[in-house]
Amino acid sequence: MAKSVLLCCVLAIACAVAVASDPGPLQDFCVADFNSQVLVNGIACLDPKLVTADNFFLSGLEKPGNVSNPQGSALTLATIGQVPGLNTLGISLVRIDYAPWGIVSPHTHPRASEILVVIEGTLLVGFVTSNPDNKLITKVLQKGDVFVFPEGLIHFQQNVGYGNAFSYSGLSSQNPGVVLVPDTVFGSTPNIATDVLAKAFQVDKAVVDEIEAKF
Structure with a gap:
């Protein structure tokens, strides 16, 4: 009996850890209906009869963003605002372009962890643990390298090369916030x-x- 209870507890913890930041969907999909007046934690669902492939589609992520700004970086988003079909799925994507020595300022995502992959260039990345340690975890990444930023922690990126760089980041929320x-x-x-x-x-x-x- 004790072993059964212990097994149930372990399985419950494992399931809890596996849950994404956003609640799981209760149907095949819930394409965001931005015209709905219904207030929910997220976006109300479009009538499934009106759903098309375009609700799950976005083009343009192959195009570099405009990095002529004080930070020298640009973000091209693929979140619920650009892909309504992401509603309730708990994921999103962003392309980040960097001018030489450009940065993404220290920031947090209150609703998502982030996994970043370098496509071109060399990036210095890092995050800081919470109080009381405030330990800086940092690494220089090359093309093809991957780095993870835990949910809610302050993190940053900098292009430490002399040419342009870009990366893609996957986030564990349809609307990670920044x-x-x-x-x-x-x-x-x-x-x-x-x-x-x-x-x-x-x-x-x-x-x-x-x-x-x-x-």
Whole structure:
């Protein structure tokens, strides 16, 4: 009896670990109906009779994004907004292009883990563990290398080569969300109080004002 109970517990834990970030689908598919007025945790389903192959299709990920911006990077998304058929499936994809020495700013995905594969170039990547350790886990990746960023942890990418680079990332949510640390801290609306940020970062208020002006 005890062995049976133990086996059930192990199986329950294994099943729990296997669950993706998003709830599992209860039907073959639930193509997002962006015109629906029904409020649900996600997007309401389009009538299956109206579903076509185009609801599961996206083209254009072979095209480089525009990296002429201060970060020197560009994201081309394949999330529920671009592929309605992803609704309830718990996955999405993004192409990331990098100019030489371009970065993807430190950020988190509140609803997804991420697996990145380098297609061209050399990338420095890393994530930071949570308090109290705040340990930096980092590695330089070459073409064909894969790296995983755990859900919710701050992470970043940088092209450390002299030519353009790009990668693909798979995420364990149809809508992973992104919280860019610099934009969130220094570009909120309204702004976080200057004295709060000055004390948090242990700098003069004038430094905070200067940084906020850039966002």
